[in-house]
Amino acid sequence: MGLISEEDKKELKKLLEEKMDKEVEILFFKGNTPECHFCEQIENLLEEVSSLSSKITYKTYDYQSDIAKNYEVKTAPVILFKQKPNIRFLGIPSGHEFSAFLEDIIRISRNEVDLKLATAQKISRIKKPVHIMVFVTPTCPYCPIAVRTAHMFALINPNIRSEMIEALEYRELAEKWNVMAVPKVVINEKVEFEGAYPEEIFAEKVLEAL
C-alpha cells in the first residue's frame, strides 16, 4: 500500500479535477541518506501526489546543486513550488500538514486565496522582504491553520517567503528558536509567537516585524 489509501486517492482525484486550474510544478531538494530521514518518504509522497492529477508534476534536485542555489535553498529537505517559490515546506508535509500542502497546490493552481479583503490589502502592500517560519509537528491539529495563513500571505506577495518547518527534522533550527510548543511562528527573526492566530492578528505581527 502507498502512503495515500486507494479510497483517499479516488476522493483526491475528484477534488483536484474539480478545483485545479493551471499546472503546478513542485521542486524537491533532497539531501543524502541517512542524514535526511524523510527524503525517501517525501519522494514517494510526491510521486503519489503527482499521480493524482496530470496538472501536478515534480522534479527532484540535490540541495547543493546549482538550481538549489538559484532558489536560495541551503538545507534539505525543502519542497517549493516553481510558480510560487516563496511558498515552502522544510520537511515532510505529512499527518495534519498534508491538508495544508494540498490546499497550497490548489490555491497556487487557481492563484486564489481565502483572506479577508482588509487583510489581503495590508499584506499585499508590503514592499520589504519578509521571512516567515512556521514550526510544526505532524501530529499537531492546529498547525495547518498557521501554515495555511502564512502561505496565503506569500501567495499574494512575492516579497514574503513563508516556510513550514517540521520541528523534528529541523531540530537544530527548532532549538535555536526555542520551539517548545507548536505552531510557533518567527517573522524576520524578530517577532515570534505561539499559536494559530486568526489572519488579522497574524497580519499585524507581520507588519510589526517590518
Added chain:
Amino acid sequence: MFQISIGAINRLEEKEFDVVIVGGGPAGCTAALYSRRFNLSTLVISERFGGLITDAEIVENYPGIPNISGGQLGELFVNHAKKYGARFYQARVEKIYRKDTKFFSKLSDGTEVSSKTIILATGERHRKLNVPGEREFLGKGVSYCAVCDAPLFKGKKVAIVGGGNVAFSDAQVLAKHASEVYLVHRRNWFRADPIEVERVKKTSNIKLITPYVVKEIRGKKSVEKIILEKTKEENGKVIPTGETKELDVDGVFIAIGLIPNSELARQIGAKINERGYIVVDDFMRTTVDGVFAAGDCTDKASRFRQVVVSAAQGAIAAISVFNYLKSSK
C-alpha cells in the same frame, strides 16, 4: 507514524440553510449526517473540524472501531457527513440572533448565514490551573496539547497534571519522547479508567506523584521547575497541607478537565445550569424554540464525555430538528 489528513477548502456559496450546526466534533458531525439524510440543507461551522477528540492519540472505545487515532476518527466523522452533502465552513461564530422566524449567525470572517434552526454542538475547552507562571510560560514549556508538543521534549523531564483519562493517555504519549514523566494529581485515586491507570503504572519512565497540587511554575526563559504542595482528602474535599516540594521539569502539560463553550447559548437566552452547561431535554431541545444542543456542551453529555454519547446526542438533535421543521410548516 505516517498518516494523511484531508482538510476542507473554505468556500460558501449558499447563505440560507434549514439548520446551522455550530461545532464540528462528534456531536456536530453526527447531527450533520442525520440532517442530510432527512434532506435538510445543512451547514457546519467550526474552528476546528473533528473537535477536541483529534487531540487524542488513540481512541479505543468507539464501538466497531477497536483502535484509531483521534485525528483519523474526527476525519471519518467529517467525511461521512460530507458524503451526504453537508457543507463545512471553517470560522468562529461570533454571534447568533433571531429575527422573525429566522436565526442569523455572524461569523468571524464577516460572513452572515441564516437558518430556520440551530444546533449548538460547541463542546468544551481546556481548564486552566490558574497558578503563577502558567500564562507566562505558555509555549515556553507549558502546554495543553500533548500530541502536538510531546515530540519537542525528547529526552527531557516533563510533568503531566491531572487524574482523568486525558491526563493518563497524555502521560503515555509523553513517555514515548521524554526521559522522565511525572504524573501529578491532587488525590490518591483517579477518575481515569482502571485500564489506563494500569498501563501507566506499568510504564517504567512514568512516576505518579500524589496527592499534590501545582502551586507555581518557575523558570527563566522557559520552565525549569514546578512547586508542588501536598494535599489531603477530608470528606471528599482536597485540602492543602502547607508541605511543599520542588520538581525539576522542562515542561508542564496540563489536563485537568474542561469547561463548556456555552457563550452562544447564553447569548440567545437558552438556560445554562450552575456549572455552565446548556440545559437540554430528552429531545435535545434547549429552552429557546428552534435552538437545539448536543454533545459535551450540554448538561446531559458532560457527565460522561464520550465520543459515542456525543454522537448519539447529535443524532437525537437532528431528528428533533426534522420533526420541529415538519410540524412548523
